[in-house]
Amino acid sequence: MLKQRILAALVLLPLLLLAVFMLPSIGWQILLAVILLQGAWEWSAIMQLQTPPQRLAYVGLIGLLILGCAVFVGPDISSPILLAAVVFWLAATVWVAVYPAGLPADRRLPLRAGAVGVAIIVPLWIAGSGLQIAGTVTGSYTGWWLVIMLMLIFAADTGAYALGRLFGKTKLAPRVSPGKTWEGVAGALLGAALVVAFVWALVPLQVVRSNPLGFLLIALLTVSFSIVGDLTESMFKRHSKLKDSGTIIPGHGGLMDRIDSITAAAPVFAYGLSRLLV
Numbered sequence: 001m002l003k004q005r006i007l008a009a010l011v012l013l014p015l016l017l018l019a020v021f022m023l024p025s026i027g028w029q030i031l032l033a034v035i036l037l038q039g040a041w042e043w044s045a046i047m048q049l050q051t052p053p054q055r056l057a058y059v060g061l062i063g064l065l066i067l068g069c070a071v072f073v074g075p076d077i078s079s080p081i082l083l084a085a086v087v088f089w090l091a092a093t094v095w096v097a098v099y100p101a102g103l104p105a106d107r108r109l110p111l112r113a114g115a116v117g118v119a120i121i122v123p124l125w126i127a128g129s130g131l132q133i134a135g136t137v138t139g140s141y142t143g144w145w146l147v148i149m150l151m152l153i154f155a156a157d158t159g160a161y162a163l164g165r166l167f168g169k170t171k172l173a174p175r176v177s178p179g180k181t182w183e184g185v186a187g188a189l190l191g192a193a194l195v196v197a198f199v200w201a202l203v204p205l206q207v208v209r210s211n212p213l214g215f216l217l218i219a220l221l222t223v224s225f226s227i228v229g230d231l232t233e234s235m236f237k238r239h240s241k242l243k244d245s246g247t248i249i250p251g252h253g254g255l256m257d258r259i260d261s262i263t264a265a266a267p268v269f270a271y272g273l274s275r276l277l278v
Contacts, residue, residue: 012249020132020143029075029129033066035255036121042245042254043117046236047110058114065122075129078274085123085267089225092264096176096231113236120229120263127266134273148199149222149269153261155191156223163187172227177234185227192223207276218272222265229264233257 019031040062044055073079131146164184172180196216199208208215233256237245246254256263 017147020146025075025129025133028132029070029125032125032128033063033070036066036125037063038246038248039121039255039259040117042248042256043113043121046233046240046242046245046256047113047117048240049110058117062118062121065118066125069122069126073126075126075133077127077130077134077270079126079130079271081123081126082267082271082274085119085127086225086271088119089228089264089268092232093225093228096173096228096235109239113240116232116236120232123267124259124263127270131266131270131273134270134277144203144205145273148195148203149266150262151195151199152192152219152222152269153226153265155195156188156226157191157261159187159189159191159194160184160227161187163190173231176231176238180227180231185224188223188227189220192219195219211276214276218269218276221272222269225268226261226265230261232264233260 019028023031037059040059041055044058047058049055049058069081073081128146131149132143134145160180161184163186164179164181167183168181170182171178172182172185193216196208196212196219199205199215200212233245237243244253245256248255249258
């Protein structure tokens with residue numbers, strides 16, 4: 001399993017970086033939409049939709065909503081849709097805290113889960129598309145903001161794993177994800193702070209150097225909400241009795257298993273960045 005995870009990462013990570021830096025904005029937006037449609041397919045299983053036509057109908061709905069965003073909103077990181085996504089993730093923080101009361105087992109669960117899927121997948125397209133080009137309006141390099149956001153998530157995951165394994169005792173949300181601890185949260189925030197220091201020192205982004213405290217705040221909020229995103233998917237998978245959202249990535253499970261933290265982190269980072277760039 002570990003060998004599969006490493007090989008998958010060695011193949012997928014360079015491809016992702018090439019796409020972020022080399023594709024024109026429209027190419028990246030199309031690729032991101034295709035990726036998120038796979039996420040919608042996996043989410044339809046979490047919704048407990050039983051037949052391929054039902055699942056395809058949900059994927060089609062997500063596709064139409066992304067198309068609508070592309071036509072009427074575009075890759076705008078200051079979009080009110082991203083602000084609404086931030087508010088949703090604030091509510092999700094409370095929702096996760098009171099699990100399992102937040103997920104009553106009745107016939108309306110697929111509808112509720114479907115609405116949540118829309119709330120987490122569609123804003124991710126706007127945020128991911130906007131972050132790829134956000135730097136161009138301030139004279140920095142295309143793709144850097146998106147890569148920095150991914151660096152924050154990867155560093156947070158690494159810090160959470162390391163400190164959680166070494167010192168983890170206080171459970172964060174035992175009814176949702178028994179392995180997560182508050183010590184791991186501290187490790188995630190430490191990882192984010194190290195990325196901020198790295199970016200401030202070595203990456204030529206003037207807005208970071210001119211407002212390091214503002215960027216640090218955005219980074220810490222981004223990582224905090226990434227944990228909520230992870231827990232939210234875990235909550236729905238636990239309720240649907242699924243270990244993984246899919247099997248598309250060898251050794252990693254499904255796409256949603258890999259981007260669950262990003263679904264919350266990207267809108268928070270993108271909207272926060274839009275305020276920083278004003």
